[in-house]
Amino acid sequence: MNDVYYLANPDCISCKNTDAPSKALNSGNIYAGNVFNIVDSFVENANLFGATRFFGFSISNYGTLVYKLNGQKIDLQKIQFPSLDTLYVTNKDKNYRLGGV
Amino acid sequence: MAFQNVTTGDFRTYLTKYGMRVLLNKGLLNNVAYFSVKDDGINYAESVPANSVLIKAVTGDNLKNLYNSGPQLTTGVRPPIPNVDKEELIFIDECNNLEYKNIIATINLGNYLAQLRNAETNYQTISNGYEPYLRLFDEIKVYSYKENAFNQYKLWNTEDRNITLTFNTEVDYKNYLLFDNTHVVKNGNSTIVDYGQNRFKSPFKFSVGSLRSANGVITQNGAATIYFYPVDSFVYDVDGLKILPETLSELTYNNSRNIIPQVQWNGSYYGIKTDTTVTWKQPVNQVPFRFNGLLEAGIVAAKNLFDFYGTTSVLNPNVKVIQINMKVNTAQPGEVKIKDANLTLNLTLDTTETSWSLTGNTITIN
Numbered sequence: 340m341n342d343v344y345y346l347a348n349p350d351c352i353s354c355k356n357t358d359a360p361s362k363a364l365n366s367g368n369i370y371a372g373n374v375f376n377i378v379d380s381f382v383e384n385a386n387l388f389g390a391t392r393f394f395g396f397s398i399s400n401y402g403t404l405v406y407k408l409n410g411q412k413i414d415l416q417k418i419q420f421p422s423l424d425t426l427y428v429t430n431k432d433k434n435y436r437l438g439g440v
Numbered sequence: 441m442a443f444q445n446v447t448t449g450d451f452r453t454y455l456t457k458y459g460m461r462v463l464l465n466k467g468l469l470n471n472v473a474y475f476s477v478k479d480d481g482i483n484y485a486e487s488v489p490a491n492s493v494l495i496k497a498v499t500g501d502n503l504k505n506l507y508n509s510g511p512q513l514t515t516g517v518r519p520p521i522p523n524v525d526k527e528e529l530i531f532i533d534e535c536n537n538l539e540y541k542n543i544i545a546t547i548n549l550g551n552y553l554a555q556l557r558n559a560e561t562n563y564q565t566i567s568n569g570y571e572p573y574l575r576l577f578d579e580i581k582v583y584s585y586k587e588n589a590f591n592q593y594k595l596w597n598t599e600d601r602n603i604t605l606t607f608n609t610e611v612d613y614k615n616y617l618l619f620d621n622t623h624v625v626k627n628g629n630s631t632i633v634d635y636g637q638n639r640f641k642s643p644f645k646f647s648v649g650s651l652r653s654a655n656g657v658i659t660q661n662g663a664a665t666i667y668f669y670p671v672d673s674f675v676y677d678v679d680g681l682k683i684l685p686e687t688l689s690e691l692t693y694n695n696s697r698n699i700i701p702q703v704q705w706n707g708s709y710y711g712i713k714t715d716t717t718v719t720w721k722q723p724v725n726q727v728p729f730r731f732n733g734l735l736e737a738g739i740v741a742a743k744n745l746f747d748f749y750g751t752t753s754v755l756n757p758n759v760k761v762i763q764i765n766m767k768v769n770t771a772q773p774g775e776v777k778i779k780d781a782n783l784t785l786n787l788t789l790d791t792t793e794t795s796w797s798l799t800g801n802t803i804t805i806n
Binding site for chain 1: 604605606607610613616645648667669674676685686687688689690693694696697698699700701712714716718719720722725726727730766
């Protein structure tokens with residue numbers, strides 16, 4: 340992974356970090372305030388096992404935050420942040436399970 | 441082939457179960473033409489007809505085969521036989537080159553938090569090898585074994601498969617929900633995030649990640665980690681107003697003088713450290729270290745969590761414990777079930793900080 344996301348509205352052109360190719364937060368799909376990305380395997384495995392609940396994270400993505408002080412734009416170093424990975428919970432045969440049927 | 445009573449007149453040779461299986465499965469029979477037995481000063485030898493199912497003893501007597509089914513073998517298509525005799529789940533710790541069949545882990549969160557504090561204080565000199573999270577194991581493999589002529593199981597293959605962790609009891613499941621701070625719920629095609637309903641919210645995240653093999657296959661048997669992440673959401677303080685990142689528009693951006701990134705946690709806001717002359721090394725270039733006061737706020741939350749939900753340790757009345765018991769197995773539908781492996785987490789925290797140690801163990805595996 341090691342993707343870089345800018346942490347602002349994807350439509351805000353001025354918010355983007357201009358010195359690096361950045362993606363919109365979650366490619367425009369924001370799951371929640373502190374959940375930025377769900378890797379493909381997450382959904383794929385969920386579908387495979389018919390899972391209904393998901394838990395998990397990885398910390399391999401980077402985010403760029405916007406910072407302005409007294410009208411001056413200041414570039415902040417990109418921060419590593421957690422993104423959801425592949426683990427999830429299902430309730431199968433009255434057993435709660437992480438990760439599968 | 442094996443031998444019995446080799447020092448007596450009742451010397452016998454016979455095929456083991458393994459040997460017979462090889463003959464049946466692999467067609468090795470046609471390749472067995474000769475064997476010899478050596479004794480001090482005496483050589484015994486016997487040639488075997490290529491189409492025979494019997495092997496003669498050195499005395500000339502026929503040996504019964506392993507299955508006591510007479511000299512004739514049934515020919516035809518046999519039902520598929522797994523090419524392994526035994527499978528088991530193995531937890532692998534790559535860092536320390538260790539393997540475990542079951543894990544009972546005592547997690548000393550006080551020592552972990554002490555290390556996080558130290559990393560924040562000494563962020564400029566922190567080792568590049570420092571990991572700001574706890575790693576219980578790196579992956580879970582399926583080991584397959586074959587049985588040899590001496591009834592010993594020899595490792596035949598290792599595999600990555602999707603795994604499941606089943607909570608032993610409802611209490612274990614509830615303890616997991618208490619300890620794990622972010623829950624993602626997928627319902628049909630919609631995905632929502634639940635931050636948990638704890639009265640005292642956990643700053644910790646526990647999960648088992650995925651693994652991508654060299655050929656690109658992703659399996660869910662990766663590292664089990666505990667991470668400190670006291671975050672409800674990111675916000676921007678825009679000239680005194682709180683705005684979510686996804687709603688920061690071009691117009692707002694251009695018309696505002698101050699836009700300060702903040703973390704919202706437990707109803708309070710923690711602003712980003714604004715010294716832009718600092719280059720944050722990778723181990724500390726993470727959210728708990730980059731926002732003023734956030735790490736300490738998370739530590740307070742951790743203490744509240746364990747004070748309220750933990751049970752008192754029999755070893756130290758200051759230490760509170762949250763226990764999670766799980767059984768680990770593979771998840772492939774229709775797969776022959778492997779014997780469960782056990783994973784027990786004893787999550788402990790001295791809420792008085794008395795026993796916290798910077799150099800003490802964070803994980804002890806029994």
